[in-house]
Amino acid sequence: MSLERNCNTSLIPVIDFDAFFDKSTKHAVAGEMLQSFKDIGFVYLINHGIPQAKVTEMFEMSKKFFALPLETKNLAPHPPSGTHHRGFSAQGQEKVTQHVYDCDSLAEQRAQAPDAKESFECGREEDELMPNIWLPEGTLVGFKETCLEFFWVSFLACLVYHFIRVHQLCHKIELDILRALALGFGLDEEYFTQCHTAPDNQLRLLHYPSVPLDALHQNSIARIGAHSDFGWITLLLQDDVGGLEIEDPNVPGAFRSVTPVSGALLVNAGDFMMRWSNDTIKSTIHRVCAPPGTTSGMTPERYSIPYFCSADFSTVVDCIPGTWDEGAGRPNFPSAASTSELQQT
Numbered sequence: 001m002s003l004e005r006n007c008n009t010s011l012i013p014v015i016d017f018d019a020f021f022d023k024s025t026k027h028a029v030a031g032e033m034l035q036s037f038k039d040i041g042f043v044y045l046i047n048h049g050i051p052q053a054k055v056t057e058m059f060e061m062s063k064k065f066f067a068l069p070l071e072t073k074n075l076a077p078h079p080p081s082g083t084h085h086r087g088f089s090a091q092g093q094e095k096v097t098q099h100v101y102d103c104d105s106l107a108e109q110r111a112q113a114p115d116a117k118e119s120f121e122c123g124r125e126e127d128e129l130m131p132n133i134w135l136p137e138g139t140l141v142g143f144k145e146t147c148l149e150f151f152w153v154s155f156l157a158c159l160v161y162h163f164i165r166v167h168q169l170c171h172k173i174e175l176d177i178l179r180a181l182a183l184g185f186g187l188d189e190e191y192f193t194q195c196h197t198a199p200d201n202q203l204r205l206l207h208y209p210s211v212p213l214d215a216l217h218q219n220s221i222a223r224i225g226a227h228s229d230f231g232w233i234t235l236l237l238q239d240d241v242g243g244l245e246i247e248d249p250n251v252p253g254a255f256r257s258v259t260p261v262s263g264a265l266l267v268n269a270g271d272f273m274m275r276w277s278n279d280t281i282k283s284t285i286h287r288v289c290a291p292p293g294t295t296s297g298m299t300p301e302r303y304s305i306p307y308f309c310s311a312d313f314s315t316v317v318d319c320i321p322g323t324w325d326e327g328a329g330r331p332n333f334p335s336a337a338s339t340s341e342l343q344q345t
Ligand SMILES: O=C(O)CCC(=O)C(=O)O
Pocket: 204, 206, 224, 229, 236, 238, 244, 286, 287, 288, 304, 305, 306
């Protein structure tokens, strides 16, 4: 088994994740993944373990959902509160910005350049704090089951929906990625997974409709504005349209286009992971703009599926051992902030 590493647009390394399950290459993969998170905050994984058929099924279901009439999609409305991340948000309803929390500034930004995207968000079905919001029974056959299976199949859900057909999809891959990062830090493989047990994660289906290129260039509309992800790690699946851009860590303010890699999973670190790693890992700013090949007229539509991974709410976020010199000083952040406390800061 070979450890493949080459460059995507000379920016984001592509790693063959299958090699993580081979003893002889395991540590090398772990080291390369962590290095990539330190250098650029992103890594592409091929042979990641989510079967291509399942990815295709999820994208097809997402397309069917967004093709429904607006009034049907609105039968599963995202609550107005910005803290209950479930259900459908229509175009212009959400404006992704970096660190703008007060309502007046948000309303102002929204009026300037609304995000030309629509989304559907769901989590684990058993989550009582943030219950899922589904379409009424029978509206889109198989939608709920496909989302739940893709997210993570609990034993109960398996029994109910598919008998004992256990596909370990996004959540399983999340745990393997966390194992690799822990090994990369020279820690016990289960250092991170032991506090990712719930899993209080969020699956988001995204559709960026076709829009006039001029409007995007003139900033009268945006696709998704520049932001970093809030949580621990994000797994991103995208179609082959392109348009994702990330800030060049060596040239602040300059954005570089990320070319989609067929079948690959794009993984990036969020703000909590950056904090946990005492700023040694980057939570890199990214955005979605017009795809590079479009020169005039309308942009092609784009579909993507991010999966945002969170640690258990009770997790105490001490900086990871070894990310600061205990003899020479303090870590950049005070210890003992729990995930729930951090979410309020
Ligand atoms: O659509 C994409 O590729 C990016 C989505 C994203 O960055 C997000 O939802 O946080």
